[in-house]
Each structure stands twice: as C-alpha cells, then as structure tokens.
Amino acid sequence: MSSHAVTADHDSHAHHDPNLQHHFAEMEQQFECSKIGMWLFLATEVLLFGGLFVGYGLMQGQHPEAFKSAHHHLDWRMGALNTIVLLVSSFTMVMAVWSAQTNNQKALIRNLILTIGCACTFMVVKYFEYSHKYHEGLLPGAFYSYTGPHQNAEFVFFSFYFMMTGLHGIHVTAGIVVLCYLLVQARKGAYNASYYTPIDLTGLYWHLVDLIWIYLFPLFYLIS
Amino acid sequence: MANTVTSSPTKTGTAPPHLNYLTENNTLKAWLTTVDHKRLGLMYLGAVMSFFFIAGALALLLRLELLTPKQDFMDSATYNKVFTLHGAIMVFLFIIPSVPAALGNFVLPLMLGAKDVAFPRLNLASFYVYCTGAVMALVAIIGGGVDTGWTFYTPYSTTTEGPVGLMAMAVFVLGFSSIFTGINFVATVHKLRAPGMGWFQLPLFVWGIYATALIQVLATPVLGITAVLMVMERAFHIGIFDARLGGDPVLFQHFFWFYSHPAVYIMILPGMAIISDIIPVFSKKTMFGYRAIGFSSVSIAFIGFLVWGHHMFTSGQSDLASAIFAFLTYLVAIPSGIKIWNWLATMYQGSIDLRTPMLYAMSFLLLFAIGGLTGLYLGAISVDIHLHDTYFVVAHFHYVMMGGTVIAFIGGIHYWWPKMFGKMYNEKLAAIACWLVFIGFNVTFLNQFMMGSQGMPRRYWTYLPEFQRYHVGSTIGSWILGFGLVMAAGVLLASLRKKEYDAGDNPWGARTMEWETVSPPITHNFEGQPVLRHGPYDFRVEPTPATVAGGRH
Numbered sequence: 001m002s003s004h005a006v007t008a009d010h011d012s013h014a015h016h017d018p019n020l021q022h023h024f025a026e027m028e029q030q031f032e033c034s035k036i037g038m039w040l041f042l043a044t045e046v047l048l049f050g051g052l053f054v055g056y057g058l059m060q061g062q063h064p065e066a067f068k069s070a071h072h073h074l075d076w077r078m079g080a081l082n083t084i085v086l087l088v089s090s091f092t093m094v095m096a097v098w099s100a101q102t103n104n105q106k107a108l109i110r111n112l113i114l115t116i117g118c119a120c121t122f123m124v125v126k127y128f129e130y131s132h133k134y135h136e137g138l139l140p141g142a143f144y145s146y147t148g149p150h151q152n153a154e155f156v157f158f159s160f161y162f163m164m165t166g167l168h169g170i171h172v173t174a175g176i177v178v179l180c181y182l183l184v185q186a187r188k189g190a191y192n193a194s195y196y197t198p199i200d201l202t203g204l205y206w207h208l209v210d211l212i213w214i215y216l217f218p219l220f221y222l223i224s
Numbered sequence: 225m226a227n228t229v230t231s232s233p234t235k236t237g238t239a240p241p242h243l244n245y246l247t248e249n250n251t252l253k254a255w256l257t258t259v260d261h262k263r264l265g266l267m268y269l270g271a272v273m274s275f276f277f278i279a280g281a282l283a284l285l286l287r288l289e290l291l292t293p294k295q296d297f298m299d300s301a302t303y304n305k306v307f308t309l310h311g312a313i314m315v316f317l318f319i320i321p322s323v324p325a326a327l328g329n330f331v332l333p334l335m336l337g338a339k340d341v342a343f344p345r346l347n348l349a350s351f352y353v354y355c356t357g358a359v360m361a362l363v364a365i366i367g368g369g370v371d372t373g374w375t376f377y378t379p380y381s382t383t384t385e386g387p388v389g390l391m392a393m394a395v396f397v398l399g400f401s402s403i404f405t406g407i408n409f410v411a412t413v414h415k416l417r418a419p420g421m422g423w424f425q426l427p428l429f430v431w432g433i434y435a436t437a438l439i440q441v442l443a444t445p446v447l448g449i450t451a452v453l454m455v456m457e458r459a460f461h462i463g464i465f466d467a468r469l470g471g472d473p474v475l476f477q478h479f480f481w482f483y484s485h486p487a488v489y490i491m492i493l494p495g496m497a498i499i500s501d502i503i504p505v506f507s508k509k510t511m512f513g514y515r516a517i518g519f520s521s522v523s524i525a526f527i528g529f530l531v532w533g534h535h536m537f538t539s540g541q542s543d544l545a546s547a548i549f550a551f552l553t554y555l556v557a558i559p560s561g562i563k564i565w566n567w568l569a570t571m572y573q574g575s576i577d578l579r580t581p582m583l584y585a586m587s588f589l590l591l592f593a594i595g596g597l598t599g600l601y602l603g604a605i606s607v608d609i610h611l612h613d614t615y616f617v618v619a620h621f622h623y624v625m626m627g628g629t630v631i632a633f634i635g636g637i638h639y640w641w642p643k644m645f646g647k648m649y650n651e652k653l654a655a656i657a658c659w660l661v662f663i664g665f666n667v668t669f670l671n672q673f674m675m676g677s678q679g680m681p682r683r684y685w686t687y688l689p690e691f692q693r694y695h696v697g698s699t700i701g702s703w704i705l706g707f708g709l710v711m712a713a714g715v716l717l718a719s720l721r722k723k724e725y726d727a728g729d730n731p732w733g734a735r736t737m738e739w740e741t742v743s744p745p746i747t748h749n750f751e752g753q754p755v756l757r758h759g760p761y762d763f764r765v766e767p768t769p770a771t772v773a774g775g776r777h
Contacts, residue, residue: 153470
C-alpha cells in the first residue's frame with residue numbers, strides 16, 4: 001500500500017540540537033515535558049512528607065504538653081542557622097539557573113559550588129545536632145534511653161523528629177549528589193542558554209527541599 | 225494521495241512479514257534494555273499475567289479448602305498466608321500495574337500518534353523497579369509468608385512473626401514503579417498529542433488512563449510513607465501506631481485507606497477506559513456523551529480521594545465522620561452511573577457486532593453494575609455494620625475488581641491483540657472462553673453475596689455447616705472460572721504460532737489512531753508524524769491509514 005509513503009524522514013537528526021530526543025519534535029516541547037514531569041515528582045514528594053506532617057499534627061494534638069517539653073531539647077539557634085544556610089543555597093541555585101540562561105559559564109560553576117557548599121554545611125550542622133541527641137539518649141523508638149525528667153509520650157516527638165528530619169536529610173544528600181553531577185557536566189560545558197533543563201529541574205527540586213525545611217523548623221524548634 | 229485511500233474495516237488478508245518492533249533487533253539484550261514503550265508493554269504484560277496465574281492458583285486452593293466446613297488440607301496459619309498472598313499479589317503485582325503499565329504502555333502513545341512516552345528511560349526504570357519489588361515480595365513469600373491480609377492493619381502487622389517488613393518494603397518499591405508510570409503518562413498526554421488532537425479528540429481510553437495516572441501520582445506516596453512507618457514500628461518500635469506508647473493504630477487505617485481507596489479507582493478507571501473504547505467500535509456509533517464520560521473519569525478520581533473513611537465505619541471513628549464519608553461515598557455513584565448510561569445509550573440503535581472484545585465489554589457492564597450497586601449497600605452505615613467483614617464484602621470487591629477491571633483487561637487484550645502481534649486468534653473458541661469466564665464468575669461470587677448477607681465472615685478457614693451449600697457452589701464456580709481463563713489464554717497464545725500476519729491493520733474498523741499504523745507496528749510507530757483528521761469515534765468516515773504531516777522534522 002503506497003499510502004504509507006511519506007516525505008519526512010523521522011530518523012534524520014542532522015540539523016537538530018544534539019540534546020533533542022528522537023520522540024520530540026522540538027526543544028521547547030522537550031523542555032516543557034520535562035518540567036511537567038518534575039512538577040509531578042515534586043507533588044509526590046509533598047504527599048510523601050504530607051503523611052508525616054499529618055501524623056505529627058495528630059500526635060501533637062493528643063500530647064501537646066509532652067511535645068512542648070520535648071522540644072526544649074532542640075537548639076533553636078542551630079535550626080535557625082540551618083534555615084539561613086538553606087535559604088542562601090536556594091538563592092545561589094536561582095543564580096545558577098540564571099547563569100546558565102545567560103551563557104555565563106564561570107558564574108554557573110561558581111554558583112553550583114556555592115550551593116553544594118551550603119548543602120554540606122547544612123548536613124554538618126545536622127550532624128552536630130544528631131550527635132547531641134545521641135549523647136542524651138534521645139533517639140527514636142527502641143533506642144530511646146533518656147532518663148532525665150520527662151513526660152510520657154515525649155519520645156513520640158523524637159520518633160517524628162528523626163523520621164522527618166532524617167527523610168529530609170536523605171533528600172538533601174540526594175540533592176548534593178545531583179548537584180555534583182551537574183557541576184562535572186557544567187565544567188565540560190554541557191549547559192548553555194539553549195539547553196539548561198537539568199539545572200532548571202534540579203533547581204525546582206532544591207527549592208522544594210528548602211521549603212520542606214521551612215515548615216520543619218517552626219514545627220519542631222519553635223512550638224512553645 | 226493518502227487521504228483518499230480507503231480500506232475495508234474487516235480486511236483480513238495476509239500481509240507479507242514486515243520489519244516491526246517485534247522482529248527488528250530481536251536479541252535478548254535489546255529486549256532487556258529497550259526503551260520502546262511497546263516492548264515494555266509486552267514485558268509488563270508477561271510479568272503481570274504470570275502473577276495473575278500464581279494468585280489465581282492460590283485462589284483455587286482457598287476455594288478447595290472451603291469445600292467442606294472442617295479442615296481439609298490446610299491449617300489455619302497456612303490458610304491465613306495463602307489468602308494474604310492471593311490478595312497482595314493480585315492487588316499490588318497484578319491489578320494495579322495491569323491496564324496502565326501493560327496495555328497503557330502499549331496503546332497510549334499509538335493512540336496519541338506519538339513515537340514513545342514522554343520519558344522512555346524512566347519507563348524502563350519503572351519496569352525494573354517493578355521487578356525489584358516483585359522479587360522482594362517473592363522472597364518474603366519463600367521466607368515464611370505473611371499472614372496479615374493485604375491491608376497490613378496494625379497492631380497485628382507490627383507484632384506478628386514473619387517477613388512482614390520485607391513485604392511492606394516490596395509494596396513501597398512497587399509504589400514507585402506505579403508513580404513513574406503515572407508521571408510518564410500525564411506528561412505524555414499533555415505534550416505528545418498528534419497535531420490537531422485537542423483534549424476532546426482524545427480517545428476515551430486516554431481520558432481514563434490520564435485520570436488513573438493522576439491518582440497514581442497523588443495517592444501512592446502516602447502508601448509509601450505508611451509502609452515505611454510500619455516497618456519502622458516493627459523494627460524500632462517508634463510508637464506512632466502503638467497505643468501503649470502514645471500512638472494511634474487507627475491512624476494507620478486512615479493512612480492506608482487514603483491510598484488504598486483511591487487505589488480502587490486506579491484499578492477500575494482503566495477498566496472503564498477500555499470499555500469506553502470497545503463499545504463504540506462494536507456498535508459502530510459515535511460515543512454518546514463523550515465529554516460526560518471523559519469528565520466523569522476525572523471526577524471519580526477526585527471524589528475517590530474523599531471517601532476513604534467508609535472502610536472504617538467499625539473502627540471507632542466519630543459518627544459525624546462516618547456520616548460524611550457515607551454521603552461522599554454515594555457521590556461516586558453519580559459519575560459511575562453517568563458512564564453506564566452513556567455506554568448503554570451508545571449501544572442503543574447501534575450496529576452491534578458481538579465479537580469477543582464486545583462480549584467482554586457487555587460482561588463488564590453487567591458485572592460492574594452489580595459490583596457498583598452493592599457498593600452502595602456497603603456505603604450505607606447501618607447496612608455496613610451488619611455486612612462488615614462478611615463474604616458480602618468479598619463478593620462486592622470481586623465483582624468490581626475481577627468482574628470489572630480484570631474482565632475489561634482481558635477484553636482489552638482481545639481487542640488490541642491483533643495490533644500487538646498482527647495475528648488473529650480463533651474467535652469462536654475465544655467467545656466460548658468468555659462465556660465460561662462469565663458463568664464461572666457469577667457462580668463463584670453470587671453464592672458469596674448470599675452467604676455473606678446471612679453472616680458468613682470473611683477470612684475464616686472453617687465455618688458452620690449451614691453455609692456449606694453456598695461454599696460448594698462457589699468452589700464449583702471457581703473451577704469453571706479457572707478453566708475459562710486458562711482457555712482464553714490458550715486461544716490467544718495459539719494464535720502466535722501462525723507464520724503470517726493475518727490480522728490486518730484495522731480488523732475491527734476502529735477510528736482511533738493506533739489502528740492507522742501497520743500490525744504489528746514498526747519500531748517508531750508511524751512513518752513520520754501522523755495528523756488527526758477525524759474524531760476517535762467518527763464512524764461516518766471510512767478508516768484510513770495514517771496521514772502524515774510532511775516536513776515536521
């Protein structure tokens with residue numbers, strides 16, 4: 001049947017951007033498609049944490065006094081420091097996207113390094129906080145060995161504290177890995193004004209990680 | 225010109241073998257690393273059907289044990305494990321991935337005139353994540369089995385022996401496979417439609433899969449975190465679900481059903497989606513109420529998020545909450561009813577062709593109507609208190625899941641089989657198998673409605689002698705059903721032994737785009753970019769091979 005004869009040769013990509021995948025017609029379509037995918041992924045992240053937030057809210061409602069007294073074991077200055085660190089990293093991330101959009105290779109690399117630096121600082125501060133809890137015996141569940149004055153159900157607070165900040169920490173670590181990969185690619189000159197999708201998408205992810213911390217900080221550190 | 229070429233809708237002449245997605249680069253390595261949505265669809269199909277077979281065999285064992293009131297060949301612990309495995313495998317490894325991941329993967333890009341899904345590598349990853357979850361589940365089964373039921377209610381699940389944690393992590397991993405598929409499909413429908421194909425020229429299968437994908441994306445993460453919390457509770461006693469430590473076991477039920485009720489619609493919406501495509505093709509009539517069916521899919525998806533509490537009428541939640549959940553549950557009946565009446569109105573005065581896919585579609589209509597209406601009984605609080613945890617519930621959700629989704633799935637396989645493999649099965653035998661499935665199914669589960677309404681509790685391995693006549697009927701029905709399913713599989717597989725592609729490109733005379741390419745399709749689906757020229761159910765125009773936009777590349 002001759003009707004399948006066509007004028008367009010779908011495999012000739014000679015005149016295409018090398019970053020264009022074969023099933024997209026143009027770069028813009030591919031970029032928008034990736035963005036939709038990322039936003040959906042972020043929606044799943046919100047719901048993943050959402051379950052924990054709801055659980056926290058219910059438990060806090062059942063044991064308000066225990067939660068209040070438990071939160072005094074946390075150092076709000078450490079939490080505030082980490083909040084600032086993450087906010088700065090969000091700013092440097094935005095600058096990294098902007099640098100890529102404006103073809104500023106040097107600034108792109110610099111901003112990626114700054115973002116990674118902030119993320120690592122966050123994890124170091126978190127390490128000091130966790131080790132402090134470890135020495136006090138305020139670990140979750142079966143490892144809870146705190147013997148000082150405390151109320152019943154205080155340890156549920158620490159279950160949530162470690163579950164939520166732990167899951168958030170895993171997300172920060174994953175972000176660091178991805179940012180390092182971007183840095184390596186950026187040094188090879190992989191990103192420019194016509195192709196910066198990975199930078200843009202990682203930026204979206206990074207802002208969400210930041211945003212989740214902005215909710216975690218007052219919920220755990222500032223409830224009195 | 226291509227526009228004027230017409231072909232007879234029932235053309236079944238043999239075509240010379242052409243290079244297609246099955247034969248091109250046909251090595252094991254190429255299959256295992258493929259990013260082609262069609263190959264991934266077939267791989268999913270093989271995987272889910274294997275698990276359907278395993279879980280079905282377990283069901284036959286359960287029915288055999290229940291043939292007599294006393295113990296026959298299983299003790300109570302074995303019985304608990306077998307029904308848990310039957311449920312968990314059917315839900316997580318078969319039904320949830322069945323239509324979207326197997327048929328959806330194969331058909332969706334073809335229907336849209338696309339070359340692939342939006343993220344082909346994510347699609348491959350999703351298959352391997354599924355395999356990982358399946359292996360974890362199998363290890364849990366071999367490592368002693370799980371006796372919690374597929375719902376994993378605390379505190380039993382956090383205290384019982386056995387690899388419950390591993391099974392829960394398997395569910396977590398399988399959830400990610402489901403999320404990846406969902407993300408892929410939403411992005412594909414948004415961005416990869418053929419030129420000229422607006423939202424209201426989409427085949428209704430696409431609307432249904434789209435609504436399903438939204439639920440997959442928005443509900444599954446909550447199941448994931450619930451599974452993690454349960455594992456943490458088992459491993460470290462974090463106390464969130466433990467009343468002795470200040471936690472709340474009912475919170476687990478809320479979390480679980482917040483996912484698992486929408487998951488019911490992850491299961492049924494794709495079934496409805498298939499039916500919405502089969503009925504107009506075999507009635508040769510434009511879809512009656514196209515927009516109503518499309519929007520009803522989305523509204524079922526939305527309402528589905530608001531009704532989880534109707535699983536918990538006896539859990540001790542407040543009466544006000546129960547009343548609100550009951551009311552919201554009734555709302556689901558409205559979009560479901562809209563669909564049923566529109567399907568019937570499509571068939572009315574149509575030129576109905578009772579071929580095998582249509583037989584399954586009509587079975588679906590009847591079985592789903594029974595399953596859906598008995599759902600209203602269970603949504604009414606006072607009736608539910610009586611029927612809760614009886615065989616009435618078992619019969620209800622089997623009518624919806626098996627009589628609804630699985631029947632539609634099998635119908636869909638019969639419908640798209642000639643496109644997948646280019647070969648037509650023996651229709652007479654396939655129709656007989658369909659009748660056996662229909663009769664066997666009703667004999668199995670109508671009996672369960674009756675014994676459930678008289679008080680036979682679910683999940684019991686022995687029972688009072690007065691229920692025996694129903695159990696005997698149900699067990700005999702399960703044999704007919706099992707035989708029908710095996711026969712259907714045999715008829716389909718036998719067609720693969722044919723040497724030639726005898727099905728033709730468009731054996732049913734359908735008007736959606738997947739029938740405009742060759743059977744089986746070439747690796748890139750279409751020669752160039754096809755353009756939409758008529759609606760998906762526009763039977764006033766003759767079916768034609770794909771027309772192609774010149775110079776889009």
